[in-house]
Amino acid sequence: MSESDLLCRMFQAWREDIDSVPFPQFRELTIPLQKTRAEIDLARQSTARTVNPVRRADSGW
Secondary structure, three states: OHHHHHHHHHHHHHHHHHHHOOOOOOOOOOOOOOOOHHHHHHHHHHHHHHHOOOOOOOOOO
């Protein structure tokens, strides 16, 4: 019975320790705006057009 009492007291002490820490509260949730698939595709297309390298005839192997 004393082992059970010890476990009960340990559990109670653990609960008191957990309850003593305040739960975090947020005034405002700041989640960045999410881009739509169309916006992502448009951005990829515009960068793909400008990033294509120009082929040069004198850069051969």
